[in-house]
Every structure is written in C-alpha cells, then in structure tokens.
Amino acid sequence: MNHIQGSLIYEGKAKRVFAHENPDRVLIEFKNDATAFNAKKRSLIEGKGRLNCKISAALFELLELNGIPTHFLELHSERSMIADKVNVIPLEVVIRNIATGSLCRETPIKQGTMLSPPLLDLYYKDDELGDPILTERRLSLLDFISDIQLKEVEEITRSTNKILKEYFDSLDLLLVDFKLEFGTNSSGKLVVADEISPDNCRFWDKKKSDPKERILDKDRFRQDLGGVIDAYEEILKRIEKQSSHAI
Ligand code: UDP
Numbered sequence: 001m002n003h004i005q006g007s008l009i010y011e012g013k014a015k016r017v018f019a020h021e022n023p024d025r026v027l028i029e030f031k032n033d034a035t036a037f038n039a040k041k042r043s044l045i046e047g048k049g050r051l052n053c054k055i056s057a058a059l060f061e062l063l064e065l066n067g068i069p070t071h072f073l074e075l076h077s078e079r080s081m082i083a084d085k086v087n088v089i090p091l092e093v094v095i096r097n098i099a100t101g102s103l104c105r106e107t108p109i110k111q112g113t114m115l116s117p118p119l120l121d122l123y124y125k126d127d128e129l130g131d132p133i134l135t136e137r138r139l140s141l142l143d144f145i146s147d148i149q150l151k152e153v154e155e156i157t158r159s160t161n162k163i164l165k166e167y168f169d170s171l172d173l174l175l176v177d178f179k180l181e182f183g184t185n186s187s188g189k190l191v192v193a194d195e196i197s198p199d200n201c202r203f204w205d206k207k208k209s210d211p212k213e214r215i216l217d218k219d220r221f222r223q224d225l226g227g228v229i230d231a232y233e234e235i236l237k238r239i240e241k242q243s244s245h246a247i
Pocket residue numbers: 092094100101102103131177178179199200201202218
C-alpha cells in the first residue's frame with residue numbers, strides 16, 4: 001500500500017476498487033480474471049487487466065474530449081486508474097448497432113441485422129438475478145431512477161455510441177454493441193463509470209469476412225475461439241496507432 005492506494009473497498013469479477021487519499025476518488029485495478037455467462041465460465045488471462053485498463057483509459061479520454069462525462073481521472077499504472085468515487089446506478093445499459101448475442105437468442109431477429117436506429121436495452125444489474133432485462137413499467141416499479149435521470153442516461157448512451165462507432169469505424173472496426181454503467185459522483189453529477197473494453201463491447205474486424213475470425217472481443221472467450229489476448233492486443237494497437245482525437 002502507498003499514500004494513494006488505501007484499503008480494498010470492493011472486489012468484483014474483473015476489478016478491485018481501493019480507497020484513495022482523496023475521499024471523492026478511488027483507485028481501480030483491472031484483474032486478469034475472465035468470466036462469462038454470469039461467472040459460470042472462468043479463466044485467468046495473463047495481460048487482460050493491463051489491456052482493458054489502457055483501452056478503457058483511451059476511450060474515456062476520447063469521450064471526455066467529446067463532452068461525455070466519465071468517472072475517469074488518470075492512469076495510475078498500466079493496470080490501474082484513478083476515478084471519481086460514484087454511487088453506482090444498478091442498470092446495465094446496452095446499445096446495439098448490429099444484432100447478435102442475446103438479442104438473437106431471445107428474439108427471431110437474424111444475426112448481423114443492422115439496427116437503425118440503434119437498439120437500447122436496459123437490464124437490472126444484479127448477479128444473483130442474472131441481470132434481467134427491464135421493461136419501462138418494471139423500471140418505474142423498482143423506482144431507483146427518476147425519469148429525468150433515465151432520459152440523461154439514454155442520451156449519454158446514444159451520444160457515446162455515435163462517438164465510439166465513428167471512431168472505431170476509422171480503425172477498421174465495427175462497433176457491434178456495448179454495455180455502459182453509470183454512477184453519480186460526489187457532486188451529484190451523472191457520469192459513465194465501470195470500463196469500456198473488449199470485455200463489454202463487441203468489435204468485428206472490417207478487414208475480415210469470416211464470422212469467427214473477425215471477432216476481436218470477449219466472444220472469443222465465451223465461444224472458446226482462442227486468441228483472446230491477441231484480439232485485445234489488436235484493439236489497443238489500433239487505438240494507439242491513431243491516438244485519441246476529438247471527432
Ligand atoms: N455485456 C456486458 N455484461 C453483461 C452482459 C452483456 O458487458 O453482463 C455486453 C456484451 O459484452 C455485449 C453487450 O453487452 O457487448 C450485449 O450483450 P448481450 O445482451 O448480447 O449478451 P450476451 O450475448 O453477451 O449474453
């Protein structure tokens with residue numbers, strides 16, 4: 001421990017959160033643990049923590065440059081970042097540009113269907129319940145978010161999607177879908193929290209047509225396709241080649 005990294009506050013599936021000397025901040029350490037299917041499938045993937053931390057930092061910086069509020073403050077090491085301490089809103093906000101994954105398992109919509117406008121799905125963040133999808137009415141029954149804050153969450157998610165989709169397009173990557181989490185910081189401001197990495201985004205390589213070869217995200221782990229770390233490295237390599245810029 002040092003003066004910045006205090007005691008462990010919380011340990012999740014992919015990250016550890018430590019207290020910071022400034023009570024409004026935390027230090028987030030990215031772990032090498034990989035989990036899927038609500039942690040029924042687990043593995044250790046050497047290097048994943050570093051890659052997800054660096055990718056997330058670059059994407060949070062890109063979002064901030066484009067006016068999207070995030071919890072990110074600065075990188076602390078290759079595997080850890082300093083962020084706003086937030087009250088997490090128990091929502092997983094998924095936005096989809098191309099149909100795949102649960103949307104195709106749960107509806108007759110065909111794999112690869114372009115979704116225009118992008119489809120925004122809300123899930124209740126609760127591991128024990130398996131993060132169930134929410135209807136508008138269930139959400140209002142649960143009563144943990146105001147209509148105004150929900151509107152803001154949806155607007156930020158749609159703007160984030162526009163920025164990231166255009167950015168990844170310029171890196172020859174299709175941004176298929178991703179999940180965001182939100183929190184409120186010590187000033188009560190709504191910010192994008194958690195991470196933005198191949199663990200919670202789907203990326204397809206525009207240069208490849210084979211439906212398995214083109215996958216550059218956690219689906220390689222979920223589907224036992226191998227080459228998980230190479231895929232994550234490829235995402236970071238493309239980001240670093242074209243350093244973050246305002247679009
Ligand atoms: N996702 C996530 N955490 C979850 C569920 C989904 O980060 O607990 C991400 C996932 O990586 C993908 C998007 O949200 O980018 C949509 O996932 P989907 O609903 O298709 O679920 P899956 O097929 O992964 O079960």
